[in-house]
Structure formats: structure tokens, C-alpha cells
Amino acid sequence: MEFFLEGLAQVANISTILWMMTGSILGIILGALPGLSATMGIALMMPISFQLPTATGIGLLLAVYCGAVSGASIPAILLGIPGNPNAIATIEDGLLMTQNGKAGQALGGAIVASFIGGIGSLIFLVLFAPLIARLTLAFGPAEKTTLALVGLVIIASVSGSNIWKGLLMGAFGMALAFLGTDPFSGQLRIPFANQLATTPLSKGLDLTSTLIGLFGISQVFIELRKRKEETKKIEHVKIENIFPPFKKLLQMWKIILSSLGIGTVVGAIPGTGASIAVFMAYNSAKNIVANSNGKLEALGTGALEGVIAPEVANNAVTGGALIPALALGIPGDAATAVLIGALMIKGVTPGFHLFATNMPLVYAIFITMFLANVFMFLFQLMGVRLYPKILNVPQQILLPLILILSFIGAYAIAGQATSVGIYNMGIALGMGIIGYALKRDNYPIAPIVLGLILGGMFEENFRRAVKLAGGDYLVFFTKPICLFFMALSVLSVVLPMYAKKRKR
């Protein structure tokens, strides 16, 4: 209690509150703009945080972080373009809801879900940080390999109507993941290796540029085509009933809890991250709905459940990623890596050490994390009546604007390295064309993303696990966590097939 009060004293001042409000607004805006990520927002604010007292500086960065993760869902729901990779699983149902005239409800649901995810994971962080931190240490290369396998199985559930098309796209995504440099030998694995060795392609495709192309730019092309074929009626967006009824949220308690758990734990495992967690949460929600006897709406049909699940999960990742960062000094994701840097600059080394020697600061961080979520919630609430107005913008203005923002986003990822920025714009355009062709012919895009994210994780950890075991490929069958995940993968393929058969 004494520590808590000391921590509160570090935070309870007008400068902290004002900086955090600024950070929260900035984070939401950055998150909503395609290509500008939470990591970039934190890196941008870091020089300012150096000048502030430690707790205030960290509060500012956390506010940007929480804001950006939540802001990404706005364009995902309204336009089908994720603000950053955290929001990729929100698109499916979010966009459908918008098309059904329920944009307000989707946004409101996302905001409530973000808040639940953020605060829920903070509770985990406060109560169980050292415990969960130790749990994540059990995840070595072999365990991560099988975790990636569980993720890859999800391809089946995001494939839409045709599973074969989904599998094909998943394979395509994995193939894309292998472009670049072999992580072990340093050999180039790209076409025209000699010519491209000094270009950014030698490090593989940039994930965010790829996503901007596949979702954003391709969507512009699709809309252009639609304009040619039909005159599109602009749906009048109703913004009443923003909040999901409390009763409905209660009905979804299983979805919320499982998404919270998935987000927190996956966020806490270094080398994974929100983009995996959201798909796992989506998949788990799908299974829960299937067993709900029709009480809940089926995912993929524009259901609120399909927005809530990934949005709870991606904000739960924020608290999850802080667990190993604070308790072990190991960042859970790229954003927390920058956060650790900001602490080190202040002469604070995160780790067990921090908990032993500077509990007031730890509490101050917890309190700012709480405030970051509260501010995010308040500012999102103020904006929620504003955002859907973007849909009333005439398409001849909106589409070029999206295109410009997409390219700026791709360019800006590289910071001040202009050559890399231009290369990223090229990737975005190329992926936009590929994405357009695929969407036109009803190939699902989400499996490509899963393949791209998990392919690299699977390959690298698979090879690392085998190397650590001295070349023994059976290593995966000797570890309990691996066996559990492999059984889970098999079951999640077999059980739905069995259930289908019984229904008949």
C-alpha cells in the first residue's frame, strides 16, 4: 500500500495527465492511419519522454501504445483497411457490419472490447506478472514451433466458403515469408540474388507494407471496379445505439474471457504478438459460438462477436507484452522493446531487480497503464460519432485519399531512410495488385497474412529447435507443451469434422 501511494504520487500531477491525454489522442490518430504503428508512435514520442520525469515519460509512451492499438480498428471497421497489423482479424465482421449500416455499433463494440482487453490484461499484469513471466520462459524454440502450428490450423477457419482456396493462400503467404535472408547461413533466398543483395529486399518483405497493399490499396481497386459496374448507394449510417447492450456482453462472457486469456498469454511470449493473438481469439470465438446453441451470432456474417473477440485480444496484448518486459527485461513485442529502451535511458533496468528495488515505480507504471486505457476509452468515445462521417465523403475524394494515405504509410515505416521508403511503396503497390486479383476471384486474404506471419516463425523456430537438439527431429515429441499444442492442432481439425458428421 505504501508503495502504491508512492507510485501514485509520481503520477498524480497535471503534467502527467496532460502528456498522457496528448499521447492518447496522438496514438489513436497514428493507429488509425494505415502503416503508422504503435511502435512508430512510441519511437516518435521517445525524445520527448527523455525530458520528462520517468513515470510521466513512461505514461506518455503507454498512452500512445494503448491508443494506437485501439485506433487501428477504426479504418478496419469502416473501410476494411487495418490501421496496423493488430486489427487484421477485425476486418471480416467489422466491415460487414458497416455494410449492413451498423458501423456505430461495430465501433462502439470495438471500443468497449479494447477497454475490457486493456484493463483485463492489466489485472493479470498486476496480480500474476512474475508467475506468467516464468511461464513464458517455458516457451523455447520447440514450443514456439508448435504454437505456430496451432496458428496455421486457424487458416481453416478464416478461409471463408472454400477451404482449398484458403489453404492455397496460406501456402502463398508462407512462401512470401521465406523471401529474404536465410536466418542461419545468411545466404540470400530471393530471385536475382546478386542484383538485389544491397536492396531492402535482402531482408524480406516488409510486413506492414504488404498488409497495406493487400488490404488497403487492393480495396481501392475493388471500389473503383464497383463504380464502373454499378452506381453505389451510400448507406446512411445510423450512429444510435453505440454501446452493445450489457446483456449481450454478458452472453459473450466466454468469448471475452478466452480472448483476454489468449491476448495476455500470447502477448507475453516474446517473438509472437498481436497479429497472431487476434486470429487465435477469432478462431476460439468461432468455436464458442458454434457450441452456444444459437444464442450467439455466427462469425463471418457481420456479427458483433467477430469484432469483440479480436479487439479484446489485441488490447490484452498490451498488458501481456508488458509482463516479460517488466518482470524479465525481455520485450514481448516491438513496441515494448522501445519502451524498455526508454526506461534504460532513465537509468532503470527492468527485470526481477526492478520489482525488488523500485516498487513505487512499478506501481506508477501500473497506474499510468490504467490511465492510458481510461483516456483511450474517453477519447475514442468522443470520436465515435465522428468517424463514420468518413463514409459520407464522396468516393471520388475518399478513394484517392485512401490511396495517398496508404502510400504515405508505406513510405513512413522506414523513418528517414528514403530509399527503403520508396521500396516499401513498391511492395504496397505490388501487393495491392495481387490483392485485387485475388479478391476479385473470391480468394480469401486473411490466410496469406497468417502464412506470412507464422511461416517465418515456424521455419526459424523449427530449425533452431532441431539445431539445439543436435539434429534430432523427434525433439517435438519429447516436450509436454509441444505435445499439447500438436494435439490441439489435430483436434481442432478433427472435432469440427466429427461434429458435422453427427449433425447429419
Added chain:
Amino acid sequence: MKKKSIVVILLVLLAGMTFLAAAGSKEAIYPDPEKNITIVVPHSPGGSTDLIFRTLAEEMKRVSGVNFIVTNITGAGSATGTNEVINGKADGYMFLGAGTHTTAATMQGLTKGYLELDHVAALNWDPFIIAVRTDKPWTTLKELIEDAKSRPGKITLGNAGMGGATGVASVGLNLAFGKSFNVTPFNGGADLISSVLGGHCDVGIFSQSEVIANKESFRPLAILADERSSLASLDSVPNLSDAGYPDITIPGGSFRSIMVKKGTGEAEKKWLAETADKAFHSENFQKFMKNSGLIPVFSTLEDFAAYDATIVADYEPILKEAGLYKLTK
């Protein structure tokens, strides 16, 4: 009336500014106090490389009165930021936060790197520590090495990535001890720490701050340098010769230096080197290095070039062994 006078004032100001600008460009004094000197740090903000150059920039600003700003341009190891300096102007207004990362990236063919850069000043080494989890059987480096030699390939030695400084240190160590370790690259420092803490990898090569952050769980076996650490919490860790291996020299740390684009004028380089000298020997920077456990190796211009040649010579066989060497002469 009021509007008119505002226009007049603006015109006068504009004329004045053009005049000043013209005067400035005519004389071409280096450094122009109106201009910023940019330090390109090819790593993320908040990392140890970034911290060193930010602290140095503050001091350079203080001793010279010229404004130094730090820009982080990350990507492709350190090649992206390095290329940005190489593609810039050779006018002395931009320099690279260089070091062993530059040497490694150049040898891997990711950038023209040191082939297109001139030496200004060598700064310091950030030495690595070889450590195991506290419940492992080895209490000294000697015990570990003897055990590794008795069963080659069975003990795993992790690094944070083959192309980086810990990768070079681990391959160097393995070469020095008859290739008896199973050297495995991880995906960055965080991945390596959690794998060693989780018992998935036996031995790891870490920076001093990483060891301090996990002091309760790590047993440091040796610091890969000629001297012991200047940090109180690590000064009991033996260096290589105290650990019983005085003949072994490997590049066991990250070295940081200042380099500019090739073709920068001698006067500009000399001014930068002198300013770096003053900043480096300032009380603040010396204190910073001591508190961070950095080992000073200051030299400038030709002396630094000669010193850098020895680093290149040390690196070559190691990168060749790791299969990363791509330079063709």
C-alpha cells in the same frame, strides 16, 4: 495603415534573411553555426548504441556551440543507416554512429560500409559476458570449455543473430576452442535471454546490462575483454586471462566509432575529431562510460584507421567461418 506597415516589416525581414543566407554561403566556414550536424545512428532509439551517441552529441553540442542532432535510421542490421550516410553529401554535416556493426554489415555485403567511409574517431567497446543459468553445473569458464571439448557439439552456445556482434563473438569463441560448441543463432537479444533463462539453450553471450537485469538467474563466467568490468556489480567476473586463457583474443563486444562519407575535407574531419576528443574527455561522458561499463579506446583519424584495420583483420576469419563473408576484392 496597419496592414501596410506589417507588409513593410515583413519585406525588410525577408531581405535581411536573404542577405544573411548569402553571406553565409559565400564564406563557407565549417561548421556553419546556423546548420545542424546530424548523427545517423543505425539502431533503434533507446538501445545501447543510441545511448552512447546521444550522450556524446550532448557533449559535442556543449563544447562546440554547434547543434548536433541524432537521427535513428534502422534496418538491415545497420546497413540502411550506413547507406544513408554514404548516399549523402561529403560536407561534414552528417556522420555515422559506426563501429563493429558497420564492419559486420560491410563484410556481409549489405552495404559498401567502411569501403566508402573515412575514419574520424574511435570511441569505446561495450564488452560481452558469457553466462549460464545459475543451476547449470559449470562455475568457471575452464569447466565449461573442458566439458565442451570432452563432448563436442553437445553444449549449445547461443547468440542474438549471426550477423551481429554477439554472433561474431560466439563464432570467434567456438573457433578459439576447437569448434566444440553447437553455436545457434536466436532472433535478437530478447529471444536469446528468454531461451537461456528457460533452459532451452545452455550458454549465452550477453551485454553487461542484460546480465545485470537478470542477476539472480545468470551466472557470468567471463567478460570477453582484456580488463574487468568498471561496473561494481560485475567487477568480480574474470576476464579471459584471469579465467585461464591469456592467449585468446576475440572481438568480444561492440565497438563504436565516428565515420564520415569518403571524400569529406581534411579540415572538416579534423574539426569533428577535435570536437569528439573534447566531448569524449568531458567529465560527463567519462562518468557515463564508467557507469555503463564501457571501455574507452579513443583515437582519431590515422590512428583510428590503423586500429580499425586490426578489427577488420579479426573479423575476417570469423565471418568466413560463419559463412557470412561476401566481400570480393
